[in-house]
Amino acid sequence: MKEKVGVCIDCGNTVFCLAGFLNGVVLKEGRLRCFDCDREAEKKDESR
Structure with a gap:
């Protein structure tokens, strides 16, 4: 089952709940971030 949960705060892509x-x-803060944007954010944090 695939249900829409919300949208990514960074790129605006739809975030789903899959099975x-x-x-x-x-x-x-309760906001959502897709996995791709979360990986990018972690890379930026590591480079600081």
């Missing part, structure tokens, strides 16, 4: 698993990351 009970969130296809993204919920941030502290």
Whole structure:
């Protein structure tokens, strides 16, 4: 089953729940980020 959960705060892509698993990351503020944008954000944090 595929259900729309929301949109990524960075790129605007739709984040889905696929068979009970969130296809993204919920941030502290309760906002969503897709996996691709979350990886990019982690890379930026590591390079600081």
